[in-house]
Amino acid sequence: MELIKVWDIPGGVHPPENKHQSMVEPLGQIEIPPQLILPVSQHIGAPAKPIVEVGQKVLGGEVVAEADGVFSANVHASTSGTVAAIVEHVVPHPSGMRDTCVIIDTDGKDEWVALEPWEDYTQRDHDDVVKRIRDCGIAGLGGAGFPAAVKLNPRSNHTIDTLIINGTECEPYITADDMLMRERADEIVAGTQILARLLHDPERVIIGIEDNKPEAIERVRKAAEGTNILVVSFPTKYPSGGEKQLIQILTGREVPSGQIPATIGVVCQNVGTTAAVYRALRYGEPLVKRITTVVGEALEQQRNIEVLLGTPVHYVLDKHGFNEKKASRLVMGGPMMGFALPDTSVPVVKTTNCLLAPSKKELPPPEPAMACIRCGMCAEACPAELLPQQLFWYAQAEDLEKLETHNLFDCIECGACSYVCPSHIPLVQYYRAAKGEIRQHRIDKEKSDRSRRRFEFRQERIAKEEAEKEAKRLARKKAAEEAKKKLAEQKAAAPADAKPAPAEDADKQLAKLERLLASAQERLKKAEQPLTDDATDEQREKQAASIKQAELKVSEAQKKLNEFKASNIAKTSENKPASDDPVAAAIERAKAKQTMAPEEKLRASIESLQKRLEKAEQKAADAEADKPDMVDALKQGVAKLKEKIASAEKELAELAPAKSSASKEDKTSSTPDAAQAAIERAKAKMSMSPEEKLRSTLESLYKRLEKAEQKAADAKAEGSDKAEALQQGVDKLKEKIASTQQELDEVKPSTVAEETPQDPATSDAASLAIEKAKAKAAAMATMSASDKLRNQVDSLEARLEKSRAKLAKAEQENDDNVDAFRSAVTKLEDKLAATREQLAEHE
């Protein structure tokens, strides 16, 4: 018997053990319940997937829900029966919530599937053994429900040197493992050997048992005789049964924060699990039952029972004489780490090591919490060497970051701190809540990161789409521009070909323009034809307007012609220097000479002769001084030149009479031109007079109205659809005429006074009026105020008289403008009266 050093753990408490009550009676059995409720999630990890159908007959040991992945465990039917339902049912969980359960109506026959016992389980292959453990759905029976097979396949970088079988069972009241060790020590030892072999025979294989279970220690020691298994007992202290605490007690090693025991070469299994592993291998028995302590003063009978998984708690309690009135509550697990069951319909599951139904006296309701007095007892009690007080503050303030930096996740929730707290602060509850909060926060964080990525990706995608669209748009735009450019180039190329043509037939164009001018002049002449005496005012006005129009056209035609001529000349003059051929220049000069009048020619020749004579005389004079031998020759030249000049002058004198007559002809031909210019000027100025403008528009409007009325009449006769539209057009035109007429009337009175017989050929009314006005203004400037007024009165009287005459005439002829005339007369009368008054005041 090898001795092993036993270490101590920090902190810890010694609550009343209360283990004797349930150990009085031997391990009991209860009947098969009428209904089994098998939650798919009785272990840590992914819930199993139900593989049976409602109404299906199942035998004991048949898989009803299959492990979903490695981190999961099969769920087996605990006995034979029929699947009644697969529903959400209340499960043993602190939340009291529902989860998927397979409900089996048992038939009481307890028929089983054919199990496959392995006599030679010690010879079996490693993988086969692990597979069987997995298939049998073995999960940690200590309380956490960790799938056993997972622990038996440590990672390759973890070398396991110690296997610890946990028979500590430190929590008060619970004696399930104690009972197991007493009853089935050989199974435990056999199971331990299997596990040791699976872990390639670690250096040390220890079964650790607290020293408050002497009988169990003795039995296990006896069973372990002749093996390399160490059965170690150590002082009782809560919570030495915690995995990390037990490892520390037995090896002196601490599991690093956030790590698993395998990292320090240790694997830990519960004694119950070990026994289940043995039964699974030896008999092929899946995990369908377990030993559970049923204890508490609210029960008539307190003992350990072997119970089928899925048995409803109320069935178990009923079998033990549960007195609901006596019970303060119902707890699954021990008083330190267990949780209150909200409902007795929940089933017993793989992790149910104890059902505690304490009386109010036994386990009184917690005292109301009081303020923390900072006694520090919690810190002394903490087996994980945390600072429960600090954690409490931070949990209250929900300062999750600080909680994490204070290693909240190393808290094993043993409840030692709450137990010692003199203020009865439910510290563990704070830590559990804070842990949940942090987990939730981590999940939220992960989700928000994913959301951010998705959002950013979406933004990017949208931006990309936009960019693509933009690029396409730009490409289209570019293409359109190019097409436009090409078109413009083609157009430019065409005029390049076409341009010479107009240049070539500039003569044609000139002729055309001349024709245009001629026709315009013709029209003007026609318009100027004096009207007959009985012509109405309207007709006169019409005539005046048409004269104006004709004049305008004439002037336009003239202008165009002039422009064209000017541009043509410019062109030719531009063209000339380009061909600086002396011959061509000479020809040009000769041509110019030819086109010159004979008189002019003569004059030019005389001029040139005189120049030559001057030069010759000068040369002769020079020669006389320098070269006497050349003087004679030069003098001869001078004489010849003189002769030439004389003859030319003679010719010129002969030409003179002819020239005078020709000039006369020229003058007569130039007179129409002067008249034309005058007309142009007059027309330009007159077109500025608004009255004239209005008159001409009125004129054209009348013409349009006439046409429109005719069209409307035709359309009506034909019953055309357009008739209405045309009629509308007529109405509109009439409206326009009316408004134009009105405008004209408004303008007229002011101009009536200055109106003089319009004769475009003779005078310019507008400029005359301006000059008159200027003269008047000049005169007025020198006049006295009363003189001014008198003048005004005179002019007003004159205007009034004229207006009255017009009005009378209009009334006679029933003119449309009668009203306008009338208002003009009254206005003038008013003005006259006002001016007279002013004059009277002045004098």
Next chain:
Amino acid sequence: METIAQHPIAAALIALIGLALLFGALLGFAAVRFKVEGDPIVEQIDNLLPQTQCGQCGYPGCRPYAQAIANGDAINKCPPGGQTTINELADLLDVEAPTLDEEHGEEADVPTVAFIREDECIGCTKCIQACPMDAILGAAKQMHTVIADECTGCDLCVEPCPVDCIDMIPVSTTIKDWKWELPAASHEQAANLIATDRGRGQSQQSGEAA
């Protein structure tokens, strides 16, 4: 040596100028070598925001709001984040934590996800375009559905739906994401010290160990 001794002021000046130049060069080099890209504070703020991209703060997404906070905007405009986010932001920016600005919406007690009543969906894709998360699946004239895991419950899809077939349903807590509640504050529990008051607040203190 002699010149230095003879002109101590000049020597001191030269030494100081030399030092100034040396350190200036050092700082300049450090500024280039250890240049920080972007605005790290915006990054940090953005990390604290819940990334629902709901726009309730008045900005088009969480990052723009983070930018706005960095530029001095109020930190209490995020209803999905609620008081927790405000506290975290206050911590980060070292300011007093204000309460949530109700103007931008109330903090929901339970998170919600969008749910499309699928037989009513006409397949208009409007909600798909509105979803900042790409969490809605579907095509034109085809039924749409929400990927609940990706939905942040931002509400943005509800409004564009022409047939009003989108509901915001609260996410129910499952046994997997259930978490312990914080116990009632100690001062509330202290009220139960009076014997006759006992039992009133005890139902909440479930089977916790003594």
